[in-house]
Amino acid sequence: MPDSSDTTLSRREREQRRRQRIMLQAAQSVFAEKGYEQATLGEIAERAEFGKGTLYNYFEDGKEGLLFATFAEVYDDLDEMICSTFEGAETADYSFRAAFHELVVRSFAYYEEREDLFLILIREAHQLCFSNDVEKAAYFQEQQQRMIDALTPAVETAVDEGRIAPLPPQSVAHMLLEVVHDLIEHRCLTEHRDENDATCVCQSDAPLLHDPEAAADFLTALLFDGLENDSPEDGASRSPTP
Amino acid sequence: MPDSSDTTLSRREREQRRRQRIMLQAAQSVFAEKGYEQATLGEIAERAEFGKGTLYNYFEDGKEGLLFATFAEVYDDLDEMICSTFEGAETADYSFRAAFHELVVRSFAYYEEREDLFLILIREAHQLCFSNDVEKAAYFQEQQQRMIDALTPAVETAVDEGRIAPLPPQSVAHMLLEVVHDLIEHRCLTEHRDENDATCVCQSDAPLLHDPEAAADFLTALLFDGLENDSPEDGASRSPTP
Protein backbone atom coordinates (compact mmCIF):
# COMPACT_ATOMS: atom_id res chain seq x y z
CA MET A 1 0.00 0.00 0.00
CA PRO A 2 1.49 3.41 -1.05
CA ASP A 3 2.32 5.87 1.64
CA SER A 4 -0.51 8.32 2.31
CA SER A 5 1.98 11.17 2.71
CA ASP A 6 3.42 10.76 -0.82
CA THR A 7 3.64 14.34 -2.16
CA THR A 8 3.26 13.31 -5.82
CA LEU A 9 -0.41 12.68 -5.12
CA SER A 10 -3.20 15.23 -5.12
CA ARG A 11 -4.79 16.24 -1.87
CA ARG A 12 -7.86 14.18 -2.71
CA GLU A 13 -5.79 11.09 -3.40
CA ARG A 14 -3.79 11.52 -0.22
CA GLU A 15 -7.01 11.88 1.70
CA GLN A 16 -8.26 8.63 0.16
CA ARG A 17 -5.12 6.75 1.14
CA ARG A 18 -5.33 8.10 4.65
CA ARG A 19 -8.88 6.82 5.03
CA GLN A 20 -7.95 3.50 3.54
CA ARG A 21 -5.19 3.18 6.14
CA ILE A 22 -7.57 4.04 8.97
CA MET A 23 -10.00 1.36 7.80
CA LEU A 24 -7.23 -1.18 7.40
CA GLN A 25 -5.89 -0.48 10.86
CA ALA A 26 -9.36 -0.81 12.32
CA ALA A 27 -9.79 -4.12 10.52
CA GLN A 28 -6.43 -5.34 11.76
CA SER A 29 -7.26 -4.51 15.32
CA VAL A 30 -10.59 -6.35 15.11
CA PHE A 31 -9.08 -9.34 13.28
CA ALA A 32 -6.31 -9.61 15.85
CA GLU A 33 -8.78 -9.41 18.70
CA LYS A 34 -11.62 -11.62 17.49
CA GLY A 35 -10.18 -13.61 14.63
CA TYR A 36 -11.35 -13.23 11.05
CA GLU A 37 -14.47 -15.38 11.28
CA GLN A 38 -15.73 -13.68 14.42
CA ALA A 39 -14.95 -10.20 13.19
CA THR A 40 -17.91 -8.32 11.70
CA LEU A 41 -17.85 -5.53 9.19
CA GLY A 42 -20.11 -3.62 11.54
CA GLU A 43 -17.49 -3.55 14.25
CA ILE A 44 -14.69 -2.68 11.83
CA ALA A 45 -16.75 0.21 10.47
CA GLU A 46 -17.54 1.39 13.97
CA ARG A 47 -13.89 1.28 15.04
CA ALA A 48 -12.80 3.09 11.87
CA GLU A 49 -15.59 5.63 12.50
CA PHE A 50 -17.10 5.18 9.06
CA GLY A 51 -20.37 3.73 7.89
CA LYS A 52 -20.48 0.11 6.78
CA GLY A 53 -21.23 1.10 3.20
CA THR A 54 -18.17 3.34 3.09
CA LEU A 55 -15.87 0.39 3.61
CA TYR A 56 -17.16 -1.05 0.35
CA ASN A 57 -16.14 2.12 -1.45
CA TYR A 58 -12.54 1.50 -0.38
CA PHE A 59 -12.37 -2.31 -0.29
CA GLU A 60 -14.63 -3.81 -2.94
CA ASP A 61 -14.41 -7.29 -1.48
CA GLY A 62 -15.40 -6.16 1.98
CA LYS A 63 -14.05 -8.19 4.85
CA GLU A 64 -11.99 -10.43 2.62
CA GLY A 65 -10.40 -7.47 0.84
CA LEU A 66 -9.33 -6.05 4.18
CA LEU A 67 -7.83 -9.39 5.18
CA PHE A 68 -5.78 -9.73 2.00
CA ALA A 69 -4.56 -6.14 2.20
CA THR A 70 -3.28 -7.09 5.64
CA PHE A 71 -1.48 -10.13 4.27
CA ALA A 72 0.13 -8.02 1.56
CA GLU A 73 1.47 -5.66 4.19
CA VAL A 74 3.02 -8.34 6.36
CA TYR A 75 4.49 -10.38 3.49
CA ASP A 76 6.13 -7.27 2.05
CA ASP A 77 7.70 -6.53 5.42
CA LEU A 78 9.00 -10.08 5.81
CA ASP A 79 10.43 -10.24 2.31
CA GLU A 80 12.23 -6.97 2.93
CA MET A 81 13.58 -8.28 6.22
CA ILE A 82 14.97 -11.49 4.73
CA CYS A 83 16.57 -9.73 1.77
CA SER A 84 18.28 -7.06 3.84
CA THR A 85 19.50 -9.55 6.45
CA PHE A 86 21.23 -11.81 3.94
CA GLU A 87 22.63 -9.20 1.61
CA GLY A 88 26.37 -8.58 1.47
CA ALA A 89 27.39 -12.20 0.94
CA GLU A 90 30.43 -10.90 -0.94
CA THR A 91 31.80 -9.03 2.07
CA ALA A 92 34.96 -10.55 3.49
CA ASP A 93 33.73 -11.04 7.06
CA TYR A 94 30.26 -12.28 6.00
CA SER A 95 29.03 -15.27 7.96
CA PHE A 96 25.91 -17.16 6.95
CA ARG A 97 25.58 -18.37 10.47
CA ALA A 98 25.71 -14.85 11.88
CA ALA A 99 23.20 -13.67 9.31
CA PHE A 100 20.79 -16.39 10.36
CA HIS A 101 21.27 -15.41 13.98
CA GLU A 102 20.45 -11.84 12.98
CA LEU A 103 17.31 -12.97 11.18
CA VAL A 104 16.01 -14.55 14.36
CA VAL A 105 16.70 -11.38 16.32
CA ARG A 106 15.05 -9.17 13.72
CA SER A 107 12.04 -11.45 13.50
CA PHE A 108 11.56 -11.06 17.22
CA ALA A 109 11.83 -7.30 16.94
CA TYR A 110 9.26 -7.23 14.16
CA TYR A 111 6.95 -9.42 16.18
CA GLU A 112 7.13 -7.07 19.14
CA GLU A 113 6.46 -4.11 16.90
CA ARG A 114 3.52 -5.60 15.03
CA GLU A 115 2.08 -8.25 17.31
CA ASP A 116 -1.35 -7.75 15.78
CA LEU A 117 -0.18 -8.48 12.24
CA PHE A 118 1.63 -11.62 13.29
CA LEU A 119 -1.36 -12.94 15.14
CA ILE A 120 -3.47 -12.50 12.03
CA LEU A 121 -0.84 -14.08 9.82
CA ILE A 122 -0.41 -17.07 12.08
CA ARG A 123 -4.08 -17.72 12.60
CA GLU A 124 -5.63 -16.92 9.27
CA ALA A 125 -2.95 -17.61 6.68
CA HIS A 126 -2.48 -21.07 8.10
CA GLN A 127 -6.17 -21.74 7.79
CA LEU A 128 -6.43 -20.34 4.29
CA CYS A 129 -3.48 -22.38 3.01
CA PHE A 130 -5.82 -25.33 3.22
CA SER A 131 -8.72 -23.55 1.59
CA ASN A 132 -10.56 -25.39 -1.14
CA ASP A 133 -10.51 -22.18 -3.12
CA VAL A 134 -7.68 -22.69 -5.60
CA GLU A 135 -7.00 -18.96 -5.97
CA LYS A 136 -6.47 -18.46 -2.28
CA ALA A 137 -4.33 -21.53 -1.79
CA ALA A 138 -2.20 -20.38 -4.73
CA TYR A 139 -1.75 -16.93 -3.20
CA PHE A 140 -0.19 -18.39 -0.09
CA GLN A 141 1.93 -20.78 -2.08
CA GLU A 142 3.31 -17.81 -4.01
CA GLN A 143 4.00 -15.80 -0.89
CA GLN A 144 5.77 -18.67 0.79
CA GLN A 145 7.82 -19.29 -2.33
CA ARG A 146 8.69 -15.61 -2.38
CA MET A 147 10.16 -15.89 1.12
CA ILE A 148 12.06 -19.05 0.20
CA ASP A 149 13.37 -17.42 -2.97
CA ALA A 150 14.61 -14.49 -0.93
CA LEU A 151 16.70 -16.79 1.23
CA THR A 152 17.79 -19.48 -1.24
CA PRO A 153 20.61 -17.55 -2.99
CA ALA A 154 22.31 -16.99 0.37
CA VAL A 155 22.02 -20.70 1.16
CA GLU A 156 23.41 -21.60 -2.26
CA THR A 157 26.40 -19.34 -1.77
CA ALA A 158 27.02 -20.81 1.66
CA VAL A 159 26.87 -24.34 0.25
CA ASP A 160 29.15 -23.44 -2.68
CA GLU A 161 31.68 -21.90 -0.37
CA GLY A 162 31.58 -24.93 1.87
CA ARG A 163 30.24 -22.98 4.85
CA ILE A 164 27.32 -25.33 5.32
CA ALA A 165 26.62 -28.97 4.51
CA PRO A 166 25.75 -29.82 0.87
CA LEU A 167 21.99 -30.26 1.28
CA PRO A 168 19.34 -29.05 -1.22
CA PRO A 169 19.32 -25.23 -0.84
CA GLN A 170 15.57 -24.85 -1.30
CA SER A 171 14.86 -27.46 1.36
CA VAL A 172 17.34 -25.86 3.72
CA ALA A 173 15.89 -22.39 3.14
CA HIS A 174 12.44 -23.76 3.70
CA MET A 175 13.43 -25.49 6.90
CA LEU A 176 15.20 -22.43 8.31
CA LEU A 177 12.24 -20.15 7.70
CA GLU A 178 9.92 -22.73 9.14
CA VAL A 179 11.91 -23.01 12.34
CA VAL A 180 12.04 -19.25 12.84
CA HIS A 181 8.35 -19.01 12.11
CA ASP A 182 7.68 -21.71 14.70
CA LEU A 183 9.70 -19.98 17.33
CA ILE A 184 7.82 -16.70 16.89
CA GLU A 185 4.56 -18.57 16.73
CA HIS A 186 5.33 -20.35 19.96
CA ARG A 187 6.21 -17.12 21.68
CA CYS A 188 3.06 -15.54 20.33
CA LEU A 189 1.07 -18.46 21.69
CA THR A 190 2.49 -18.30 25.21
CA GLU A 191 1.99 -14.55 25.32
CA HIS A 192 -1.56 -14.90 24.10
CA ARG A 193 -2.19 -17.45 26.83
CA ASP A 194 -0.74 -15.26 29.52
CA GLU A 195 -3.01 -12.43 28.46
CA ASN A 196 -6.07 -14.60 28.77
CA ASP A 197 -5.08 -16.40 31.91
CA ALA A 198 -2.94 -14.51 34.39
CA THR A 199 -2.72 -17.57 36.67
CA CYS A 200 -0.89 -19.50 33.97
CA VAL A 201 2.31 -21.11 35.24
CA CYS A 202 5.40 -20.13 33.32
CA GLN A 203 6.77 -22.83 31.09
CA SER A 204 10.29 -24.07 31.71
CA ASP A 205 11.48 -22.69 28.38
CA ALA A 206 9.91 -19.27 28.88
CA PRO A 207 13.17 -17.32 29.27
CA LEU A 208 14.39 -18.87 26.05
CA LEU A 209 11.39 -17.46 24.28
CA HIS A 210 11.32 -14.02 25.76
CA ASP A 211 14.94 -13.15 25.32
CA PRO A 212 15.61 -12.69 21.60
CA GLU A 213 19.37 -13.25 21.98
CA ALA A 214 18.94 -16.46 23.96
CA ALA A 215 16.40 -17.78 21.47
CA ALA A 216 18.65 -16.94 18.54
CA ASP A 217 21.61 -18.61 20.25
CA PHE A 218 19.64 -21.78 20.95
CA LEU A 219 18.27 -22.02 17.45
CA THR A 220 21.56 -21.24 15.74
CA ALA A 221 23.48 -23.75 17.85
CA LEU A 222 20.88 -26.45 17.31
CA LEU A 223 20.65 -25.96 13.57
CA PHE A 224 24.31 -25.40 12.78
CA ASP A 225 26.05 -27.65 15.26
CA GLY A 226 23.39 -30.30 15.52
CA LEU A 227 22.08 -32.26 18.46
CA GLU A 228 24.68 -35.00 18.31
CA ASN A 229 27.07 -34.68 21.19
CA ASP A 230 30.46 -35.02 19.52
CA SER A 231 32.32 -32.69 21.86
CA PRO A 232 33.54 -35.26 24.45
CA GLU A 233 35.48 -37.27 21.86
CA ASP A 234 36.32 -34.33 19.71
CA GLY A 235 36.10 -30.93 21.33
CA ALA A 236 37.76 -29.03 18.48
CA SER A 237 35.28 -29.85 15.72
CA ARG A 238 32.58 -27.39 16.79
CA SER A 239 32.53 -23.81 15.69
CA PRO A 240 31.95 -21.24 18.41
CA THR A 241 28.57 -19.56 18.54
CA PRO A 242 28.75 -16.18 16.76
CA MET B 1 -13.70 -43.37 22.80
CA PRO B 2 -14.29 -47.01 23.94
CA ASP B 3 -14.44 -49.69 21.31
CA SER B 4 -17.97 -50.40 20.17
CA SER B 5 -17.25 -54.14 20.05
CA ASP B 6 -16.34 -54.34 23.77
CA THR B 7 -18.18 -57.46 25.00
CA THR B 8 -18.54 -56.20 28.57
CA LEU B 9 -21.24 -53.84 27.37
CA SER B 10 -24.90 -54.63 26.85
CA ARG B 11 -26.23 -54.84 23.34
CA ARG B 12 -27.93 -51.48 23.76
CA GLU B 13 -24.74 -49.84 24.89
CA ARG B 14 -22.78 -51.37 22.05
CA GLU B 15 -25.38 -50.16 19.63
CA GLN B 16 -25.06 -46.63 21.06
CA ARG B 17 -21.31 -46.64 20.66
CA ARG B 18 -21.61 -47.87 17.13
CA ARG B 19 -23.94 -45.01 16.22
CA GLN B 20 -21.74 -42.53 17.99
CA ARG B 21 -18.83 -43.76 15.86
CA ILE B 22 -20.84 -43.42 12.67
CA MET B 23 -21.74 -39.86 13.54
CA LEU B 24 -18.17 -39.04 14.48
CA GLN B 25 -16.87 -40.47 11.22
CA ALA B 26 -19.43 -38.51 9.25
CA ALA B 27 -18.40 -35.36 11.11
CA GLN B 28 -14.74 -36.07 10.44
CA SER B 29 -15.32 -36.51 6.76
CA VAL B 30 -17.26 -33.25 6.53
CA PHE B 31 -14.75 -31.34 8.69
CA ALA B 32 -11.87 -32.61 6.58
CA GLU B 33 -13.64 -31.66 3.37
CA LYS B 34 -15.13 -28.28 4.24
CA GLY B 35 -13.31 -27.17 7.36
CA TYR B 36 -15.05 -26.75 10.71
CA GLU B 37 -16.58 -23.34 10.09
CA GLN B 38 -18.04 -24.29 6.74
CA ALA B 39 -19.32 -27.65 7.92
CA THR B 40 -23.01 -27.71 8.85
CA LEU B 41 -24.75 -30.03 11.23
CA GLY B 42 -27.27 -30.68 8.49
CA GLU B 43 -24.66 -32.16 6.22
CA ILE B 44 -23.09 -34.20 9.00
CA ALA B 45 -26.50 -35.60 9.91
CA GLU B 46 -27.23 -36.39 6.28
CA ARG B 47 -23.91 -38.16 5.81
CA ALA B 48 -24.37 -40.13 9.02
CA GLU B 49 -27.91 -40.98 7.87
CA PHE B 50 -29.50 -39.68 11.05
CA GLY B 51 -31.76 -36.73 11.77
CA LYS B 52 -30.20 -33.52 12.97
CA GLY B 53 -31.92 -33.81 16.33
CA THR B 54 -30.45 -37.26 16.85
CA LEU B 55 -26.91 -35.87 16.79
CA TYR B 56 -27.81 -33.80 19.85
CA ASN B 57 -28.84 -36.97 21.67
CA TYR B 58 -25.29 -38.29 21.23
CA PHE B 59 -23.22 -35.12 21.29
CA GLU B 60 -24.77 -32.54 23.60
CA ASP B 61 -22.58 -29.75 22.35
CA GLY B 62 -23.46 -30.37 18.73
CA LYS B 63 -20.81 -29.46 16.21
CA GLU B 64 -18.28 -28.48 18.81
CA GLY B 65 -18.69 -31.75 20.68
CA LEU B 66 -17.98 -33.65 17.50
CA LEU B 67 -14.87 -31.59 16.87
CA PHE B 68 -13.45 -32.18 20.33
CA ALA B 69 -14.20 -35.91 20.18
CA THR B 70 -12.10 -35.89 17.00
CA PHE B 71 -9.23 -34.13 18.74
CA ALA B 72 -9.34 -36.63 21.59
CA GLU B 73 -8.99 -39.46 19.07
CA VAL B 74 -6.00 -38.03 17.27
CA TYR B 75 -4.14 -36.90 20.40
CA ASP B 76 -4.55 -40.35 21.95
CA ASP B 77 -3.07 -41.91 18.83
CA LEU B 78 -0.12 -39.53 18.77
CA ASP B 79 0.65 -39.99 22.45
CA GLU B 80 0.63 -43.73 21.97
CA MET B 81 2.93 -43.42 18.97
CA ILE B 82 5.50 -41.31 20.78
CA CYS B 83 5.53 -43.51 23.86
CA SER B 84 5.93 -46.75 21.96
CA THR B 85 8.63 -45.34 19.66
CA PHE B 86 10.87 -44.18 22.49
CA GLU B 87 10.39 -47.07 24.90
CA GLY B 88 13.22 -49.49 25.54
CA ALA B 89 15.85 -46.89 26.39
CA GLU B 90 17.47 -49.50 28.62
CA THR B 91 18.10 -51.91 25.75
CA ALA B 92 21.79 -52.28 24.88
CA ASP B 93 21.51 -51.34 21.21
CA TYR B 94 19.06 -48.48 21.80
CA SER B 95 19.82 -45.34 19.83
CA PHE B 96 17.99 -42.09 20.44
CA ARG B 97 18.84 -41.01 16.95
CA ALA B 98 17.40 -44.18 15.43
CA ALA B 99 14.27 -43.81 17.58
CA PHE B 100 13.75 -40.28 16.28
CA HIS B 101 14.19 -41.52 12.74
CA GLU B 102 11.56 -44.14 13.44
CA LEU B 103 9.20 -41.49 14.82
CA VAL B 104 9.37 -39.59 11.55
CA VAL B 105 8.64 -42.75 9.57
CA ARG B 106 5.73 -43.71 11.81
CA SER B 107 4.30 -40.21 11.68
CA PHE B 108 4.24 -40.48 7.92
CA ALA B 109 2.53 -43.82 8.09
CA TYR B 110 -0.10 -42.47 10.46
CA TYR B 111 -0.65 -39.50 8.21
CA GLU B 112 -1.25 -41.73 5.21
CA GLU B 113 -3.64 -43.85 7.19
CA ARG B 114 -5.66 -40.98 8.68
CA GLU B 115 -5.22 -38.07 6.33
CA ASP B 116 -8.61 -36.71 7.31
CA LEU B 117 -7.76 -36.54 11.02
CA PHE B 118 -4.48 -34.78 10.37
CA LEU B 119 -6.09 -32.21 8.16
CA ILE B 120 -8.58 -31.39 10.90
CA LEU B 121 -5.86 -31.26 13.53
CA ILE B 122 -3.65 -29.00 11.46
CA ARG B 123 -6.37 -26.60 10.44
CA GLU B 124 -8.59 -26.38 13.47
CA ALA B 125 -6.34 -27.04 16.46
CA HIS B 126 -3.96 -24.37 15.25
CA GLN B 127 -6.79 -21.89 15.05
CA LEU B 128 -8.26 -22.83 18.41
CA CYS B 129 -4.92 -22.52 20.18
CA PHE B 130 -5.36 -18.80 19.76
CA SER B 131 -8.98 -18.79 20.86
CA ASN B 132 -10.00 -16.16 23.37
CA ASP B 133 -11.89 -18.87 25.19
CA VAL B 134 -9.58 -19.76 28.07
CA GLU B 135 -10.97 -23.30 28.39
CA LYS B 136 -10.21 -24.15 24.80
CA ALA B 137 -6.76 -22.60 24.76
CA ALA B 138 -5.97 -24.56 27.93
CA TYR B 139 -7.12 -27.82 26.35
CA PHE B 140 -4.59 -27.49 23.57
CA GLN B 141 -1.88 -26.42 25.94
CA GLU B 142 -2.50 -29.59 27.94
CA GLN B 143 -2.46 -31.81 24.89
CA GLN B 144 0.75 -30.30 23.61
CA GLN B 145 2.34 -30.68 27.01
CA ARG B 146 1.20 -34.30 27.05
CA MET B 147 3.11 -34.93 23.80
CA ILE B 148 6.20 -33.15 25.13
CA ASP B 149 6.01 -35.09 28.39
CA ALA B 150 5.87 -38.32 26.44
CA LEU B 151 9.14 -37.49 24.72
CA THR B 152 11.06 -35.63 27.43
CA PRO B 153 12.21 -38.66 29.48
CA ALA B 154 13.87 -40.14 26.40
CA VAL B 155 15.63 -36.84 25.72
CA GLU B 156 16.75 -36.63 29.34
CA THR B 157 18.21 -40.11 29.22
CA ALA B 158 19.99 -39.29 25.97
CA VAL B 159 21.45 -36.13 27.49
CA ASP B 160 22.49 -37.95 30.70
CA GLU B 161 24.21 -40.66 28.74
CA GLY B 162 25.99 -38.08 26.62
CA ARG B 163 24.33 -39.19 23.40
CA ILE B 164 23.11 -35.69 22.59
CA ALA B 165 24.23 -32.18 23.45
CA PRO B 166 23.38 -30.87 26.94
CA LEU B 167 20.47 -28.60 26.00
CA PRO B 168 17.23 -28.19 28.03
CA PRO B 169 15.34 -31.50 27.50
CA GLN B 170 11.89 -29.89 27.36
CA SER B 171 13.01 -27.41 24.76
CA VAL B 172 14.65 -30.14 22.71
CA ALA B 173 11.57 -32.36 22.94
CA HIS B 174 9.41 -29.45 21.93
CA MET B 175 11.62 -28.59 18.99
CA LEU B 176 11.78 -32.17 17.74
CA LEU B 177 8.02 -32.61 17.80
CA GLU B 178 7.55 -29.26 16.15
CA VAL B 179 9.86 -30.15 13.29
CA VAL B 180 8.15 -33.48 12.66
CA HIS B 181 4.77 -31.79 12.82
CA ASP B 182 5.95 -29.21 10.28
CA LEU B 183 7.19 -31.84 7.90
CA ILE B 184 3.88 -33.68 7.93
CA GLU B 185 2.03 -30.42 7.68
CA HIS B 186 4.05 -29.41 4.67
CA ARG B 187 3.44 -32.70 2.97
CA CYS B 188 -0.26 -32.41 3.76
CA LEU B 189 -0.26 -28.95 2.25
CA THR B 190 1.38 -29.94 -1.02
CA GLU B 191 -0.91 -32.92 -1.35
CA HIS B 192 -3.93 -30.77 -0.66
CA ARG B 193 -2.78 -28.36 -3.34
CA ASP B 194 -2.26 -31.10 -5.89
CA GLU B 195 -5.78 -32.35 -5.30
CA ASN B 196 -7.22 -28.93 -5.97
CA ASP B 197 -5.01 -28.00 -8.85
CA ALA B 198 -3.79 -30.77 -11.10
CA THR B 199 -1.73 -28.35 -13.20
CA CYS B 200 0.42 -27.52 -10.17
CA VAL B 201 4.12 -27.76 -10.88
CA CYS B 202 5.97 -30.15 -8.59
CA GLN B 203 8.21 -28.45 -6.05
CA SER B 204 11.90 -29.20 -6.08
CA ASP B 205 11.72 -30.84 -2.68
CA ALA B 206 8.72 -33.00 -3.52
CA PRO B 207 10.53 -36.35 -3.51
CA LEU B 208 11.87 -35.51 -0.08
CA LEU B 209 8.36 -35.12 1.17
CA HIS B 210 6.79 -38.10 -0.44
CA ASP B 211 9.36 -40.69 0.51
CA PRO B 212 9.16 -41.27 4.26
CA GLU B 213 12.68 -42.72 4.44
CA ALA B 214 14.24 -39.82 2.56
CA ALA B 215 12.39 -37.29 4.72
CA ALA B 216 13.44 -39.05 7.90
CA ASP B 217 17.06 -39.18 6.72
CA PHE B 218 17.10 -35.49 5.86
CA LEU B 219 15.55 -34.43 9.14
CA THR B 220 17.69 -36.71 11.28
CA ALA B 221 20.90 -35.61 9.56
CA LEU B 222 19.98 -31.95 9.84
CA LEU B 223 18.97 -32.09 13.48
CA PHE B 224 21.67 -34.41 14.78
CA ASP B 225 24.68 -33.45 12.68
CA GLY B 226 23.79 -29.81 12.14
CA LEU B 227 24.12 -27.59 9.13
CA GLU B 228 27.68 -26.55 9.79
CA ASN B 229 29.98 -28.14 7.29
CA ASP B 230 32.78 -29.45 9.42
CA SER B 231 33.59 -32.51 7.30
CA PRO B 232 36.30 -31.01 5.03
CA GLU B 233 38.52 -30.08 7.96
CA ASP B 234 37.43 -32.91 10.17
CA GLY B 235 35.82 -35.85 8.41
CA ALA B 236 35.88 -38.17 11.43
CA SER B 237 33.71 -36.15 13.79
CA ARG B 238 30.35 -36.95 12.21
CA SER B 239 28.35 -39.99 13.09
CA PRO B 240 26.94 -42.01 10.22
CA THR B 241 23.21 -41.80 9.51
CA PRO B 242 21.46 -44.75 11.18
Added chain:
DNA sequence: TCAGCAGATGACTCGGTAGTCACATTCCGA
Protein backbone atom coordinates in the same frame (compact mmCIF):
# COMPACT_ATOMS: atom_id res chain seq x y z
C1' DT C 1 -24.83 31.70 -4.56
C1' DC C 2 -25.93 27.54 -6.37
C1' DA C 3 -25.86 23.32 -9.44
C1' DG C 4 -23.91 19.14 -9.69
C1' DC C 5 -21.28 15.53 -8.17
C1' DA C 6 -18.25 12.46 -5.35
C1' DG C 7 -18.58 10.29 -1.50
C1' DA C 8 -20.84 8.79 3.06
C1' DT C 9 -24.48 6.41 5.27
C1' DG C 10 -27.19 2.84 7.78
C1' DA C 11 -31.80 0.73 7.44
C1' DC C 12 -33.07 -3.02 4.98
C1' DT C 13 -33.00 -7.40 2.44
C1' DC C 14 -31.76 -11.87 2.04
C1' DG C 15 -29.63 -16.19 2.75
C1' DG C 16 -28.16 -19.26 5.87
C1' DT C 17 -27.72 -22.28 10.24
C1' DA C 18 -27.69 -23.72 15.19
C1' DG C 19 -30.52 -25.58 18.21
C1' DT C 20 -35.53 -26.93 19.74
C1' DC C 21 -39.47 -29.68 20.43
C1' DA C 22 -43.89 -31.80 19.43
C1' DC C 23 -44.74 -35.79 17.30
C1' DA C 24 -43.55 -40.45 15.16
C1' DT C 25 -41.38 -44.76 15.58
C1' DT C 26 -39.19 -48.60 17.68
C1' DC C 27 -38.07 -51.49 21.40
C1' DC C 28 -38.84 -54.39 25.24
C1' DG C 29 -40.64 -56.41 29.27
C1' DA C 30 -44.85 -57.89 31.34
Added chain:
DNA sequence: TCGGAATGTGACTACCGAGTCATCTGCTGA
Protein backbone atom coordinates in the same frame (compact mmCIF):
# COMPACT_ATOMS: atom_id res chain seq x y z
C1' DT D 1 -50.43 -58.61 22.58
C1' DC D 2 -49.97 -54.32 24.65
C1' DG D 3 -48.33 -50.02 26.87
C1' DG D 4 -45.00 -47.01 28.03
C1' DA D 5 -40.16 -45.88 27.79
C1' DA D 6 -36.54 -44.76 24.82
C1' DT D 7 -35.13 -42.99 20.78
C1' DG D 8 -35.40 -40.74 16.22
C1' DT D 9 -36.99 -36.84 13.39
C1' DG D 10 -37.11 -32.62 10.61
C1' DA D 11 -39.99 -28.51 10.29
C1' DC D 12 -39.65 -24.53 12.67
C1' DT D 13 -37.81 -20.51 15.22
C1' DA D 14 -34.79 -17.13 16.26
C1' DC D 15 -30.81 -15.04 15.25
C1' DC D 16 -27.08 -13.05 12.70
C1' DG D 17 -24.28 -10.63 9.50
C1' DA D 18 -22.83 -9.61 4.54
C1' DG D 19 -23.79 -6.77 1.11
C1' DT D 20 -27.11 -3.20 -1.21
C1' DC D 21 -28.96 1.12 -2.43
C1' DA D 22 -31.95 5.10 -1.97
C1' DT D 23 -30.90 9.00 0.26
C1' DC D 24 -28.21 12.53 2.32
C1' DT D 25 -24.08 15.64 2.86
C1' DG D 26 -20.74 18.75 1.86
C1' DC D 27 -17.35 20.23 -1.45
C1' DT D 28 -15.99 22.67 -5.68
C1' DG D 29 -15.93 25.46 -9.50
C1' DA D 30 -18.63 28.57 -12.26
